[in-house]
Amino acid sequence: MAYISVPERQIPIIYEADVCVVGGSATGVFAAVRAARLGAKVVIVEKTNCFGGNATNGLMAVWHSLMSTDLKTQVIAGLTDEACDRLHPFDVRVDGAKSHIFNPCDMKCVLDDMCRESGVKIYFHTVYAGLSAEDDEIKAVFVENKDGRGAIKAKFFIDATGDGDLCRDLGVERYTNSKIQPPSYVFLLQGKDRAYDPITGQCFEADACSILNAHKEEFDVEQDHGWSNTLPGHENLSMRVDTHIFYVQCAEADDLTKAELVGRQKMRKICRVLRKYGDPTERYAIVNDASYVGIRDTYHYKTKYAADYIDMFTCQPHEDCILRGTYSGDVQNEVDGTTWMDLNGTYTRMDPYGRWFSGNWRAEAGLPTDGEMPTYYTLPFKTLVQEKCKNMIAAGRMVNADPVAFGAVRVMVNLNQIGEAAGVAAYLAVSQNKSVQELDGAEVARTLSKGGSANLG
Numbered sequence: 001m002a003y004i005s006v007p008e009r010q011i012p013i014i015y016e017a018d019v020c021v022v023g024g025s026a027t028g029v030f031a032a033v034r035a036a037r038l039g040a041k042v043v044i045v046e047k048t049n050c051f052g053g054n055a056t057n058g059l060m061a062v063w064h065s066l067m068s069t070d071l072k073t074q075v076i077a078g079l080t081d082e083a084c085d086r087l088h089p090f091d092v093r094v095d096g097a098k099s100h101i102f103n104p105c106d107m108k109c110v111l112d113d114m115c116r117e118s119g120v121k122i123y124f125h126t127v128y129a130g131l132s133a134e135d136d137e138i139k140a141v142f143v144e145n146k147d148g149r150g151a152i153k154a155k156f157f158i159d160a161t162g163d164g165d166l167c168r169d170l171g172v173e174r175y176t177n178s179k180i181q182p183p184s185y186v187f188l189l190q191g192k193d194r195a196y197d198p199i200t201g202q203c204f205e206a207d208a209c210s211i212l213n214a215h216k217e218e219f220d221v222e223q224d225h226g227w228s229n230t231l232p233g234h235e236n237l238s239m240r241v242d243t244h245i246f247y248v249q250c251a252e253a254d255d256l257t258k259a260e261l262v263g264r265q266k267m268r269k270i271c272r273v274l275r276k277y278g279d280p281t282e283r284y285a286i287v288n289d290a291s292y293v294g295i296r297d298t299y300h301y302k303t304k305y306a307a308d309y310i311d312m313f314t315c316q317p318h319e320d321c322i323l324r325g326t327y328s329g330d331v332q333n334e335v336d337g338t339t340w341m342d343l344n345g346t347y348t349r350m351d352p353y354g355r356w357f358s359g360n361w362r363a364e365a366g367l368p369t370d371g372e373m374p375t376y377y378t379l380p381f382k383t384l385v386q387e388k389c390k391n392m393i394a395a396g397r398m399v400n401a402d403p404v405a406f407g408a409v410r411v412m413v414n415l416n417q418i419g420e421a422a423g424v425a426a427y428l429a430v431s432q433n434k435s436v437q438e439l440d441g442a443e444v445a446r447t448l449s450k451g452g453s454a455n456l457g
């Protein structure tokens with residue numbers, strides 16, 4: 001590669017804080033709010049115009065259940081619960097599985113309010129563009145916005161960029177899973193999923209993805225599978241997640257561009273196939289699309305402990321437990337389709353052709369299949385502790401986990417808790433003048449519980 005030299009320049013320090021959070025999904029916001037409520041001076045940097053990441057800009061407005069799998073005990077509380085309570089009742093629906101399906105616009109406002117009320121300094125339209133580190137410590141991050149390039153100094157940094165941009169620049173060891181979970185291009189479609197049968201002249205229920213699969217040569221698409229859901233207050237609108245884009249690594253510029261181009265084409269094809277083969281009485285139209293392609297999986301960064309699905313799903317105790325979760329190990333790829341591994345020992349798989357398979361992963365792993373099964377899983381703090389830099393913690397889908405554990409941890413009710421744990425850890429590191437590696441994980445867990453988080457008591 002050829003290079004160009006840039007003359008040395010003075011970068012203005014635009015802000016100084018105890019804790020700087022980079023990335024403003026709910027993971028980043030909850031990290032910032034937690035640290036600020038404990039008394040830290042906090043700044044958050046977000047490259048788009050709002051908070052929420054995939055939940056708002058990505059239109060992926062589903063937070064899974066906060067309850068144990070038997071629905072008897074609330075196992076997730078804290079800021080996830082608070083944010084759900086702050087949504088206007090018209091803007092949230094709780095379904096039979098106790099998931100919260102919400103209006104992404106209302107969620108943006110809730111996250112704004114939580115940050116503002118906690119006194120967090122907010123920078124929107126501000127992109128992280130590099131860092132300055134000395135002696136295994138980050139001194140400042142560089143950001144670009146309408147004012148040009150600036151530096152933000154802080155005692156502690158939280159990488160909530162999803163892809164782990166700070167980890168990358170620090171040279172933390174990284175890896176990808178053998179099959180990267182593909183991104184999808186989420187959009188809102190007006191009109192019901194129904195196919196028209198020209199022989200009977202009748203319409204019947206059929207999901208848009210299977211209609212597209214039936215005409216895949218005509219529309220030039222690969223076999224795919226997906227799902228859709230309605231949003232509260234928009235009953236003739238569906239949020240569509242049936243647009244996988246295969247064989248891309250979205251943490252790389254060319255592939256990310258390709259994912260946007262292919263995803264948008266696929267969105268248009270779904271609308272067109274319904275206009276041609278769907279219910280002729282429906283006025284199918286794309287109402288809105290995500291601000292950017294929805295990314296499930298890119299790089300993961302090595303930490304002291306990699307989440308292991310057998311440990312997780314057999315609910316091994318951890319004194320430094322920072323998360324309780326119930327969502328299944330949801331692993332998607334182009335070859336196998338989607339597999340859901342559940343805490344009760346079963347798995348189900350839908351292949352790209354819509355065929356269903358099932359089995360028992362506990363039996364396959366040589367574990368007992370009878371007796372009482374755990375109703376939630378846990379994750380220890382050491383999963384978040386990288387060993388390269390003293391004052392940085394990564395929170396988000398860059399988590400160090402095997403593919404099944406990642407399939408479970410990657411959902412937002414879980415990453416929200418990881419964000420809260422990162423915020424608490426940042427506050428403790430600053431107030432005790434310790435590195436992230438020196439922190440007492442059990443104290444992080446206790447401080448989380450005291451703040452009403454993750455109901456860990």
Ligand SMILES: Cc1cc2nc3c(=O)[nH]c(=O)nc-3n(C[C@H](O)[C@H](O)[C@H](O)COP(=O)(O)OP(=O)(O)OC[C@H]3O[C@@H](n4cnc5c(N)ncnc54)[C@H](O)[C@@H]3O)c2cc1C
Pocket residue numbers: 022023024025026027028045046047048051052053054055060062063064126127128129160161162163165183184185186241293294295296395396397398410411412413415
């Ligand atoms: C199609 C799809 C469907 C899904 N379905 C569900 C579901 O139903 N329920 C569920 O809970 N989970 C679901 N997930 C998973 C979940 O949405 C993601 O795993 C989660 O949102 C990742 O959160 P994150 O905080 O790690 O990253 P992100 O949500 O990607 O947030 C990263 C944030 O950092 C910002 N950022 C990135 N780089 C920079 C930079 N350089 N400078 C400044 N800011 C930056 C981004 O703008 C963004 O706001 C789905 C994912 C996809 C893709």
